Every structure is written in C-alpha cells, then in structure tokens.
Amino acid sequence: MNFNKNKMVFPHITSIGDSGLIVMFGEKFSIELNQKALALDFEFNKILPDGVLETIPTLVSLMVRFDPLTVSYHFLRDYMEALLDSDLNIEISGGRSFVIPAVYGGKEGPELDEVADLMQIRPDQVISGHSDSKQHVMMLGFSAGCSYCGLLPPIWDIPRGKKINPSVPGGSLLIALRQTVFPASNMPTGWRRIGQSPCLTFDLGKDPNFLLKPGDEVRFEQISSAKAQSISHDKLWETLER
C-alpha cells in the first residue's frame, strides 16, 4: 500500500467513495472559504453535467454525488477545475434574507446568563448583539433543516459546553464558536441555548419543505414570550423574507 502524503494545496479536489467528489477550500473555517464553497455550489448548479445526482455544500467544502456509470470522477474533476479557474463571484450565491422572530432568555433561553458570563458582557448585551447581527446560513446539517448560521463577531467565540443536553426543542438558538445552530426538530446538544424561535425551518406540510438554504442571510428579532405563543406557524414562513 502506498498512501500519498503530499501537503494539500487548496482548493483540493478528491474522490469520496466511488460515487462522490469533494472540493475542499481549506482546513480551517473562515467565512470567506464558506462563501467560496457556496459560490461554487451556485455556479455548478446552473448547468449540472449529466449523471450528477446532488450537491452538498458544507462549511468549507462542496460534495458532488454522481452516478459513476453515467459520468466519471475524472470528467467532473476537470469540469470543477475549469469552474474554479473562472472568477467565482462570491457576492452572487443566490441567497435570500430573512428576519426570524425569537424569544431570548427565560425558559426559552436558559443559558443566556452563562453565555453573558463567558462573553463578559450583560445578558441584555448578548440579546442586542445577537439580534443586531446579520448571519449567513453556512450549511444545513446534523438533522433535517438544522441551520448553521454565522459568523458572529469575535467576542462570540465561546466554547461548546462540556455537558450534553439530551434534548433541546426545534427552534432553539444554540451558541458556540461564533455560530448559531438553529435546529428544526429536537436534538441533543452541547451548545448553549440562549433563545427559542416559534419558527421551525422544516415542515412536511409546506412546499418547499425547507425555509432556509445554504447562502441565505438571517437576522433574529427579539419578541416576547407572549407574542411567540400567539404566532401561528401556518402563515409564518411567508412573512419572514425581506
């Protein structure tokens, strides 16, 4: 066996399984690399080569799944290289903007004070800082509709919690590493919960079933607990896009 140990040069293209290709933009996370991955996804999806089944953008990479009996990995690798050589416009990644209501603190955000302590600011400053920040949907992962949003300013670079909460509800605002994880259904997490939105971004009864896509921009807007309870989910999605 001979394993190639050469240092990677980015963007790096390699196969994953026998039916996948992955373009990696780097080893460490940055919003610029995320935007490159999303821009490549947007460009590549404009004209999909025959045999391509789906594309999956993640934090700093893009995976392409294909039928290897219809199109070869080598063809797609050359195709991708040509696309990467052209100037990718990272401003145009097809993103939309949403303002999403959320209740901060209290029983909806039991770890708000803990986050304020870690950030060495007051809880109300955590709320205003979070709700003033425009965040990008950097990827969807973990479970259906679960959005990884960011990046928040550097002061938000707090670690994940040590203990795992076995279940937080869909709509939770979960904070760590300058990101907001915004799940659409119950999930276990070590991230700290500072708030709760009445908006669930995955709904089997709606068409499309997912509110957010990678590349969208979101801002959370503070509402009261009473207001959140009065919000009907039926027409909520239609009112959020700006």
Added chain:
Amino acid sequence: MSLYINSTLIGASVQDDGRPGLQRYGVTSGGAVDKLALAQGRVLLNDEGNTAALEFSAVGGNFKVQTSSFFVFTGAKALLKLNGNFIPQGQVFEANVGDEIEIGSISKGFYSYLHVAGGFLSTAHLGSRSTNVQVGLGTALENGNILPYKRTLHRDLMYLKSNDYFNSNKIRVVSGPQTNLFPEKVLQRFFSTEYKVSPMRNRMGVKLDFNGENFYTDAGLSVLSDAIELGDIQIDGEGTPTVLLNDRQPTGGYPRISTIISADLHKFAQKSVNSKFNFVMVTLKEAIKALEELTEQLRNLRSQVDSLQRDPHNISNLLNYSLVGGAIRGDEFDES
C-alpha cells in the same frame, strides 16, 4: 386494504429507494439497506417503479392479511409461513383475507424484506415512503398498526433463487479525503486487522469490534464538519470504527478513514452480528467495475426468475401444489 400487524416488531420499517437529493437540507437518503433484495422482490412481483417493502432486522413478526394480494419474501434468511405452512424465500405466494403470515427470526444475514404486489402504500414524506423515525419521517411500527396496499387479483407465481451473499469476509473500500490524515502505520494496521460486526448496529451505522490498539490520528481531531457519504468508515474520538449506513447523519466532524464501495454496501449490511471480515483497499477503477457487475446482475434478474405455474387459475388447491410441501426447511434452494 391492508396487512394487520399482529405482533411486536423490532427494527422493522417500510423502505423504498429512499429520498436522495436532500442531503444539502440535512436529510440523508435512507431507503432499503439491501438494494439487491429490494430489486428481487420488485422483479418477482413484476412491479415497476419505487415500490416500498417491509424491511426486517434480526426478528420477524406475525401479520393478518386483510386484503387479498401476492407477496414474496427476500433478503436475509428466515422461516416464512402462510397459515402454518412453509414457503421458500424468493417464491411469490398468494394470500387471501384472513390468512396469517408468520416470519421467524433471521438465521443468516441481517435484513429481510416482505414485498406485496404494488408495494406498501404508507404515507410518503419528501417523495419517499422510507421511514426514518429519528428525523420524524414516518413512524415506528407497532402491534395493531395496519400497512395499506391495494388488492391484486393476479400475479405469476414466480420463483428466484438467490445466492448467499450474507457472509462476505472481504469488504472492499476506496480511499477518501481524510484517509491521509491517518499515519501510514495506522493505515497499514487498519487494513491488516480482522473486524467483527458488533451488536451496536442499526440503520444509522454499524460499530465494529476488533483486537489491538485503536486507530488514532492527531490531524483528524480538527476535521471540520463536512458531508458524510453512504458507507463511510468513521473513526470516532476513541479511535474505533463505525460504518455509516442509510440513515446516517448528513454531516460530521469525525475523520472517515475510507468508504465501502457501492457494490459491497449490501454485502456489508447483511453481515450477522459477530461475523468477521477484513477491509480491502481497491482503486476507483476496480470499484466502478464492481458496480458495473452489480448493475448487470440487477438488470439480469428478470431473466433469472422461473415461473412455477404460469396460470394459477387452472390449478385447484394451488397452495398445496408445490409451494407448500410440508417439510420445507426454507433453505433448500440456497447455495451452500
């Protein structure tokens, strides 16, 4: 218009081809773990399209037929009885209102499939009837539930002999983006180690047991979450491997040391708990060749089915004719 579930079911769910194309939204494809066994049922019942079957793992169940139709049982080996009479696997049979279908515990392999003509018609979500309880797509089956399907008056009583592919001792893999994050010595050891399928397994993944040191990588500890492929072999924080299957999570941050080739996925998934095997690294070219062979095998299924009796209406007492000999063990047609 349905099958009544008359026993507790464990690890059983309705599955079709799954819902590919949604992983960018956080939903993995799901679907039947053994595509070959799913395809065999469709060919035997002459069904076209994405029909759904009932997938079992480890244990079987009891069912009461509420609508007449034709059924066939494929995949892992288990005893199948209609009203107490044995029916061989891969043999299409007719069942009428009031009949009882009984499926015993799986004796060889891990996933078996009960197919009905036209497929089970449980509610589809996101374009598929495949159940994934963890993400709220479909519900777990319980005693007293009913599985809907349409009444079918005629199907040929086809039979298909299936080769035994349930105990492969070599599972082929290809390298992936994180293979090189592991030191060469760890990789050499990974491919010379004998593994055992652990009881920690479900449709999300299969944890592997082995003797010796765990497979550590310092570089792999800082992997950023990226997309997980079907068949990825993930090395967790403790250095133990888990093969990720159809209901895996869409993204993950543990390094994947390699990926099982498409042509061997069903063979791996069918391995019994405690069965042993090795991973063998192959080239992409060899993986594609193996996939071509599997695709050819699926294409040829139709020419391999035999008709026991072309016109069952001309035979009285049909079920006693040759399907129910009385002393069939259920494995007479297996290749040893």
